[in-house]
Amino acid sequence: DTAVSQTPKYLVTQMGNDKSIKCEQNLGHDTMYWYKQDSKKFLKIMFSYNNKELIINETVPNRFSPKSPDKAHLNLHINSLELGDSAVYFCASSQEIVRVGEKLFFGSGTQLSVL
Amino acid sequence: AQTVTQSQPEMSVQEAETVTLSCTYDTSESDYYLFWYKQPPSRQMILVIRQEAYKQQNATENRFSVNFQKAAKSFSLKISDSQLGDAAMYFCAYRSGDTLAGSYQLTFGKGTKLSVIP
Numbered sequence: 492d493t494a495v496s497q498t499p500k501y502l503v504t505q506m507g508n509d510k511s512i513k514c515e516q517n518l519g520h521d522t523m524y525w526y527k528q529d530s531k532k533f534l535k536i537m538f539s540y541n542n543k544e545l546i547i548n549e550t551v552p553n554r555f556s557p558k559s560p561d562k563a564h565l566n567l568h569i570n571s572l573e574l575g576d577s578a579v580y581f582c583a584s585s586q587e588i589v590r591v592g593e594k595l596f597f598g599s600g601t602q603l604s605v606l
Numbered sequence: 607a608q609t610v611t612q613s614q615p616e617m618s619v620q621e622a623e624t625v626t627l628s629c630t631y632d633t634s635e636s637d638y639y640l641f642w643y644k645q646p647p648s649r650q651m652i653l654v655i656r657q658e659a660y661k662q663q664n665a666t667e668n669r670f671s672v673n674f675q676k677a678a679k680s681f682s683l684k685i686s687d688s689q690l691g692d693a694a695m696y697f698c699a700y701r702s703g704d705t706l707a708g709s710y711q712l713t714f715g716k717g718t719k720l721s722v723i724p
Contacts, residue, residue, distance in 0.1 A: 531716065536712065539711065583651070594656070595651075596653075597650060597651035599648065600649040600651075
């Protein structure tokens with residue numbers, strides 16, 4: 492069974508469109524994340540949710556809006572897509588445990604290409 | 607803010623040989639965690655090894671081991687008996703031990719691309 496699954500794996504779309512990426516984890520984790528990996532492979536956090544509450548909201552254009560209907564899901568909606576949004580987006584989850592180096596479990600990524 | 611630096615954009619190693627990937631970090635915290643993640647061509651991010659800063663003993667996982675030098679803020683990854691399947695991007699990452707806001711975020715280095723030569 493896939494621990495963290497995100498769909499779709501590939502997304503090709505035109506500039507100006509609105510698109511969503513879905514993420515689900517079946518690990519019972521409390522915290523979920525969205526990371527963006529740019530063309531130079533640099534991974535940068537975008538958002539973090541803990542028990543459906545927004546914890547981290549890095550400097551991300553407000554065209555990006557995360558939505559967490561329950562703690563097992565964290566979807567990413569992007570409005571008015573721009574060329575610079577092309578990247579691989581990773582969903583991840585973790586169980587916050589004090590003083591244990593909790594693992595971050597990643598999805599397999601969604602390659603977004605904006606034409 | 608914490609920063610993680612991987613100074614080797616690319617490395618290569620002969621199959622069955624040993625390679626060491628470098629990572630340094632900057633932090634003012636005393637309690638934190640360090641990780642190495644592997645990203646093969648499939649794009650999946652896979653945890654390779656982790657180290658708690660309060661533990662002096664270096665972590666090991668089969669052929670993977672780290673050299674954790676807390677005073678020098680260095681956390682290198684050694685891969686022994688390299689295999690073709692080890693070819694991937696390797697990311698060093700830092701996570702605060704603070705249970706408040708900082709503990710939710712992993713800060714990644716820019717990655718090192720490892721090639722394994724048959």
